[in-house]
Structure formats: C-alpha cells, structure tokens
Amino acid sequence: MSPVYRNAFLWMIIAVLMILLFNMFNNAGNYSFVKIDYTKLIRLVDSDKIKSVRFDGNEVYITTTDGKRYRTYTPEVKDIADKLAKKGVDVVVKPKENNSILTNILIYWVPMIVFIFLWFYFMNQMNKGGKALNFGKSNARMFVSDPKNRVTFKDVAGIDEVKDELLEIIEFLKNPGKFTKIGAKIPKGVLLVGAPGTGKTLVAKAVAGEAGVPFFTISGSDFVEMFVGVGASRVRDLFNQAKRNAPCIVFIDEIDAVGRQRGAGVGGGNDEREQTLNQLLVEMDGFQTDTNIIVMAATNRPDVLDPALLRPGRFDRRIVVPKPDVKGRLEILKVHTRKIPLGDDVDLEIIAKTTSGFVGADLANLVNEAALIAARKNKTKVEMEDFDLAKDKVLLGPERKNAIISEREKRITAYHESGHAIVAKMLPNTDPVHKVSIIPRGMALGVTQQLPEDDKYTYDKEYLMNRIAVLMGGRAAEEVMLGSITTGAGNDIERATEIARRMVCEWGMSSLGPIHLSDEGKEVFLGRDIAVRKTFSEETARLIDAEIKKIVDDGYRIAVEIITENKDKVEKMAQRLLEKEVIDAKEIDEILGLNDDRAA
Structure with a gap:
C-alpha cells in the first residue's frame, strides 16, 4: 500500500471515530437514565413514586420522587400519559420525529463525507503536483505526436535552409545509435533566433512531429514566480518529466525571460532568476550526458543571453529563422x-x-x-x-468610415498625398507607387502606398536620398500648391530625420566619413550596460546635427523643385482624389501621361 493510500485509510478511521463521538455526545444526556423493562414501568405508574415523565416518541424517560432515573419503551404512550396526568405528575410529551434514512444521513453523515472528500482532493493535488499545494511543478505541456494531426515540415514553408539544419536532429531522435556508434555527439540544444512571427515555435513542433517523439513546451516566464526557489524547482521537474519520456524535445519559448546575462541590470541582477538560470545550465550540461533530450529554445534577443547558455555543450547550434523572401x-x-x-x-x-x-x-x-x-x-x-x-x-489599419472630415482638410490631404506620389514617380530608384488614398485609416487621413518590386537587403545612398525627398513631397505640395503648411507632415518629417541620422551616424554617408557615431546605449534590463556613454565630443555632435539638417534640407529642396515643375499634374491628381478618394497605379500613370516604363 502506497503512503498516500495508507494515510487515506488512517484518516477514514479517524473520521468514523469522530462521527461516533459526535453521536455519543449528542445523546450523552439520555445515557444517564437506567434502562428498565415494560413491566417495571407499569409498576411505577401504579405506584405514586413518579415525579416527572418525558415522552420522546415511544421512548419514556422517568424521574422518581427519590431522584432515580429510568428509561424504557412503550407503545401505549397516550394511555400512560393520561393516567399520570390525572395523578398530577409533570408530563412532557415530545412529538415523534418521522426522520427518514435520508434525513439522518444528511444530518449526521454529510458533514463527514464533505470533510473526507476535501481531504482526498488536497491529497490528490499533492500527489499529482497540482497548483493548490505544489508550486515547484513545471507548467510544461506535453504533446504526443498524432499521426493524423501532427505538424510536420509540410506545414512549414519559406525557410528551407532552417529545415535542412534540423534534419540531423530529427535523424538522431529517430536513430540515435547511428551517431553514438562512431562516437559522435548530437547537439544538446538548438537556439532559434528570428523576428517575431517568423515561425520559430512552428519549426520546433515540426521537428517533434517529424521525429515522432513527445514534445514539451513551456515559456521562459513560466519558470519565474514570486516564491524563492520555485523557478529552479520547476526546471528540475521539467527535465525529470523529459527524462521519463526520452527521447523527446523540450521547447522553451522566449528563453530571454529567464536566460538573461547574470549580474545585468540595477542592483546586480535578480537572485531568483539567476537561480533558475543556474539550474537550467546544470540540467543542460551536467553529469548526465546521455539523456537523449534535445532542448530547443526561441528568442528574438540573442544578444542579452548569458554566455554560459550559449557555449558548446548547451546551445551548440544557433539557427537564424529569417524573414521569408x-x-x-x-x-x-x-x-x-x-x-x-x-x-x-x-x-x-x-x-x-x-x-x-x-x-x-x-x-x-x-x-x-x-x-x-x-x-x-x-x-x-x-x-x-x-x-x-x-x-x-x-x-494601414481599419477604415474609419465614421470619421467626419471637413472639405478643407480633405482638400489639404488630397494635395499632400498627390505630392508624395508625384515626387515618387518623377524620381528614379524609388519604390513603385501602388495606390494613393485619402480615406482615413488608422491614425492617418490619407496614404501613398509604395510597394518594392524586390526584396531589399542593402540600400544605396541615392535610394535613401530619394526616399527622404518622397517623404518631404507632402509638405512641399502643401507649401507650393496651397501657400501654407500643416501638421500633416509630422510623421513624414520624423521618418526622414531618422533616415538622415542613420546615414550620418551608422552608415557613413556624409562628409564626416565612415565612422560609427551612434550614442544609443543598451537598455538597462535587457542589455549588459547601465550607463549610456557618448563616444564623440560636443563639436562632433554639432557636426552631426548640421549634416542631418543638410540631408533633410536637400531632400525637401528636391521635392519643392519637382512639385513646382509639375503643378498641373499635382492639381489634376488632387482633383481626381477628391472625386474618387482612391486611385491605383494605372490611374496615376494615366494622369501623369506615363507609359508602363518609369519616368526618367
């Protein structure tokens, strides 16, 4: 008999004893009466020795004049009560209670049954690791591959190189002996790095589905609790579960929540998180090396992970999950x-x-x-x-159909968006204009949508300068066509300034030369440094500001020149927008008198 059920048996005995004691004390007053037979009852009634009598149903409780107390049973309650009453005896008659068996159970047994049920519930919680009494159990969910509904590489597209990297992991899980025979060691861990939404979790599920092994999944934040030591305990429990189901895959999503570099941040770090990380390090590369457990983790911040987590023997492989082409x-x-x-x-x-x-x-x-x-x-x-x-x-966001836009604002927006489109069409090396709209969407009153023909991984200086000119085209159209400027260009100016700043400080596209001049510090709780250290002098800062202003001014000047030279086209496009609200690329080419080829 297991300890849990042995304890349960003991508690059941205690519960029964408590019920018996309850009934005993409930009837304690009745047990002080001496039990007599019916014949003696008749003799007492005939004598004049009865002082008082109490009838409780068919039970008779008698007190004599000399202080003695008797109890017995009689079916003739009414006759005896009348006879004693005529003699002047104090008679109390309690009506008979017609309690059913169910009523008796409800009164005496239900409280104990409820007590036993609650006790069994809490014992079951302790035995299974429920949240009520055991914080040290991990919240990992285990998925066993279902041949009919499992996720495989057929469900993963656009990242063929990543799938090729993981085929070796799948082969090891299917046939580990193939590798161990020649002394090869499979990577202990695989770190999937990529932007949010690129499919890191889906890839991990597909690996488990292809290998046909159990798949444990947990988030990095699930390890951290308000109670000290809980995180480390959950790590131990997670790996214990994995060892019982080996070979298997353990997937930790957002591992940067628990795997950040130790000692970073204000106050030297968080002890509870560091204890959890230490336990994870031990489990991944401790004394047991033949566990047949593959640990996969996902993050979009690999730069903040602790170096001990990334060394060989733990996360041996780092696989980048890129944005698809x-x-x-x-x-x-x-x-x-x-x-x-x-x-x-x-x-x-x-x-x-x-x-x-x-x-x-x-x-x-x-x-x-x-x-x-x-x-x-x-x-x-x-x-x-x-x-x-x-x-x-x-x-762009949902269409704001109920937005009330005045005719004046609508007209300004039409000229503003026309300015963007005209500058984009007149300049070479810019993204094609796909659509122009003055229908409010999201936070914008209008939009000029440019969609690149091909994926771009690098940008030349001409493209960036023309991009700034296109962004300033809306402000230029307002000034040239309407003679005034509005706040509508706020976001355009911000984006143009940011491009110019990066051209000067990061990409070396200014007279300052190819020097990295960014003064952006690391984030306190995500990076390794607390203080922000400026790497250049105040004089250099003034030169940076001057270069940024020059680049933005040049872009604005180019936009003004194009708008001035094409006033009639801007006017025609603005009027078309006021009529139709949305025009596509074909209509734009028609308005500008352009063929399918781009204007020079």
Whole structure:
C-alpha cells in the first residue's frame, strides 16, 4: 500500500471515530437514565413514586420522587400519559420525529463525507503536483505526436535552409545509435533566433512531429514566480518529466525571460532568476550526458543571453529563422490558402511580391482577413479584391468610415498625398507607387502606398536620398500648391530625420566619413550596460546635427523643385482624389501621361 493510500485509510478511521463521538455526545444526556423493562414501568405508574415523565416518541424517560432515573419503551404512550396526568405528575410529551434514512444521513453523515472528500482532493493535488499545494511543478505541456494531426515540415514553408539544419536532429531522435556508434555527439540544444512571427515555435513542433517523439513546451516566464526557489524547482521537474519520456524535445519559448546575462541590470541582477538560470545550465550540461533530450529554445534577443547558455555543450547550434523572401512568401501563402476557396483572379505570386517584409504570421493574418472580408460580403470564394482590402487593413489599419472630415482638410490631404506620389514617380530608384488614398485609416487621413518590386537587403545612398525627398513631397505640395503648411507632415518629417541620422551616424554617408557615431546605449534590463556613454565630443555632435539638417534640407529642396515643375499634374491628381478618394497605379500613370516604363 502506497503512503498516500495508507494515510487515506488512517484518516477514514479517524473520521468514523469522530462521527461516533459526535453521536455519543449528542445523546450523552439520555445515557444517564437506567434502562428498565415494560413491566417495571407499569409498576411505577401504579405506584405514586413518579415525579416527572418525558415522552420522546415511544421512548419514556422517568424521574422518581427519590431522584432515580429510568428509561424504557412503550407503545401505549397516550394511555400512560393520561393516567399520570390525572395523578398530577409533570408530563412532557415530545412529538415523534418521522426522520427518514435520508434525513439522518444528511444530518449526521454529510458533514463527514464533505470533510473526507476535501481531504482526498488536497491529497490528490499533492500527489499529482497540482497548483493548490505544489508550486515547484513545471507548467510544461506535453504533446504526443498524432499521426493524423501532427505538424510536420509540410506545414512549414519559406525557410528551407532552417529545415535542412534540423534534419540531423530529427535523424538522431529517430536513430540515435547511428551517431553514438562512431562516437559522435548530437547537439544538446538548438537556439532559434528570428523576428517575431517568423515561425520559430512552428519549426520546433515540426521537428517533434517529424521525429515522432513527445514534445514539451513551456515559456521562459513560466519558470519565474514570486516564491524563492520555485523557478529552479520547476526546471528540475521539467527535465525529470523529459527524462521519463526520452527521447523527446523540450521547447522553451522566449528563453530571454529567464536566460538573461547574470549580474545585468540595477542592483546586480535578480537572485531568483539567476537561480533558475543556474539550474537550467546544470540540467543542460551536467553529469548526465546521455539523456537523449534535445532542448530547443526561441528568442528574438540573442544578444542579452548569458554566455554560459550559449557555449558548446548547451546551445551548440544557433539557427537564424529569417524573414521569408518573395519565393518563401509564395510558399507560405500556398500553405495558408490550402483550405481557402480562391477566386479565378487571385494571383498568389502578385500578393507575394507586394508583401515585402511580411513574416509568416503576417501572411497568415492577411489570408484570414481576406477570408473574413469575403464572408462579410456573402461570397463563396475569396477574390483578389478581398486580398487588397485585407492588405490595406493590415498595413494601414481599419477604415474609419465614421470619421467626419471637413472639405478643407480633405482638400489639404488630397494635395499632400498627390505630392508624395508625384515626387515618387518623377524620381528614379524609388519604390513603385501602388495606390494613393485619402480615406482615413488608422491614425492617418490619407496614404501613398509604395510597394518594392524586390526584396531589399542593402540600400544605396541615392535610394535613401530619394526616399527622404518622397517623404518631404507632402509638405512641399502643401507649401507650393496651397501657400501654407500643416501638421500633416509630422510623421513624414520624423521618418526622414531618422533616415538622415542613420546615414550620418551608422552608415557613413556624409562628409564626416565612415565612422560609427551612434550614442544609443543598451537598455538597462535587457542589455549588459547601465550607463549610456557618448563616444564623440560636443563639436562632433554639432557636426552631426548640421549634416542631418543638410540631408533633410536637400531632400525637401528636391521635392519643392519637382512639385513646382509639375503643378498641373499635382492639381489634376488632387482633383481626381477628391472625386474618387482612391486611385491605383494605372490611374496615376494615366494622369501623369506615363507609359508602363518609369519616368526618367
């Protein structure tokens, strides 16, 4: 018999004894009467020795004149009571209680049953590691691969290089003997690094699905609690569970929540978090080396992780999960539209080309939004129009249909957006203008949407200067066409200034030369340094400000020149916007008298 059930048996005996004691004390007053037979009762009634009598149902409790007390049972309660009353004896008759068996159970047994049930509940919680009494158990969830519903590499698209890197891990989990025979050691841990939404968690699930092994998943923040020592205890419990189910995969999402460098931050670090990290380090590379447990973790901040976590023997491999290129986006769209009925006009290649910078989560959201839009319109298929509307909603925010915009503000917005579009069309080496709209979306009253034709990984100086000119095109159009300026260019100016600052301080695209002059310090709780140290003098700071101003002024000057030379086209486009509110690339080319080729 296990200790838990041995204790349960003991507690049941105690509960029964408590019930017996309860009944005993409840009837303690009755046990002071001496039990007699019915014959003696008749003799007492006939004599004059009874002082008082109490009838409790058919039970008779007698007190004699000499102080003696008797009790017995009689079916003739009424006759005896009348006879004694005529003799002047004090008679008390208590009506008979017709308590059923159920009533007796409710009165005497239910409280004890409830007590026993509660006791068993808490004992079960302790035995299973429930949250009520055991904080040291991990919150990891275990998924066992279901051949019918498991996630595999077929569900992962756009990151073929990452899948190739992980094939070796899968092979080890399927056939570890192949590697151990020749003395090879499989990597203990795999760190997946990438921007949010690139599919790090999905990749880990796919590895477990391909290998057909149990998959434990937990977030880094689940280890940390307000109680000291809980995090380390949960790490031990997690790995104990994993060892019992080996070979398996342990996936820790957002590991930077628990794996930040020790000693960083105000006050030298957090003791509880560091204890948790220390335990994780021990479990990953302690004395036991043949556990057949692969630890996978995901983060988008690898720079803040403790060096001991990244050394060989712990996270041996660091795999970057990049944003997908145009080919990858096409494959991802195919995966997410497998169960979506698409219209004949839907071209996934065009959608992939016009969604530069989108990650897997963004594309999944785009497909879902398009399906929702089609459903709201009672369509049976999702058409290209629905994808365009979904893209606008994802990029710019929902349309503010109830926004009340005055005719004057609408006119200013039309000229402002026309300025952006004209400058973008007249300058070479800029992103194509996809759409111009003066319909309020999100926080903007209008938008000029430019979508790059290809994925860009580097930017030349000409592109950046032209980008600044395009951003300043709205302000330039307001000044040239309306003779006044408004606050509508606030965000444009901020973005143009940021590009200019990075050109000067980070990319060496100014007269100051190829020198890194950024004074951005590390974040206190995420990085390694607390103080922000400026690496240049005040004189250099003045030169930086002057260079930034010069770059932005040059961009503004170029925009003003283009708007001045094309006043008629700006006017025509603004009027078209006031009429239709939205114009696409073909209409823009028609207004400007351009062919499909870009203007020189």
